[in-house]
Amino acid sequence: MSSLTVHAQTPSPQPVNGRTAAAQPAQGDQSFSGPSFRKGLWRFIRTLDVVRSANKNFKYRVVNAETTRCVDPTFAMKATFSPEPVGGCVSDKPEKVGNRYTFGHRCDYMGAVSTVITVRSDEAYTELNEVSTGEHPRTDTVVATRIGDCDDAGAANSEKTAAARLQH
Numbered sequence: 001m002s003s004l005t006v007h008a009q010t011p012s013p014q015p016v017n018g019r020t021a022a023a024q025p026a027q028g029d030q031s032f033s034g035p036s037f038r039k040g041l042w043r044f045i046r047t048l049d050v051v052r053s054a055n056k057n058f059k060y061r062v063v064n065a066e067t068t069r070c071v072d073p074t075f076a077m078k079a080t081f082s083p084e085p086v087g088g089c090v091s092d093k094p095e096k097v098g099n100r101y102t103f104g105h106r107c108d109y110m111g112a113v114s115t116v117i118t119v120r121s122d123e124a125y126t127e128l129n130e131v132s133t134g135e136h137p138r139t140d141t142v143v144a145t146r147i148g149d150c151d152d153a154g155a156a157n158s159e160k161t162a163a164a165r166l167q168h
Helices: 073-080 152-167
Strands: 040-051 059-071 095-097 100-108 111-121 124-131 138-148
Touching (some): 073 111
Antiparallel strands (some): 040 059, 095 100, 111 124
């Protein structure tokens, strides 16, 4: 999505029935303590607002995009929750309160961001990224909702493409 803010989409182990409880670690990856989601056909609605005035009262919507594709969002969460430094930036560990994961400082393609991920279920979440530094602070929001099933070949190809986009 971090790819809309849908960072990277890659496969995670799933039970045979394809369901994983929301906000539970992915099976087989003990270092991941973020939420898990059902893979399938997901709709991502992204908005990016930029502050363009000295008094910070005026926001301009520079992106308002919708994407639908076959993915496993749990893999994106693994990238988001990764403790690995990005350049010279090191992310804070997230704080979990109820269904929200809050990063005071997270390293992202936009630079250092404040991130809040709100998990509504294993089929829906919202990610809010805020950059408050610099001349033009910005807010990047993604609302993600699973809307159905898709074939595994399509999901695998889409996941590889999303992961490749994250590399650039």
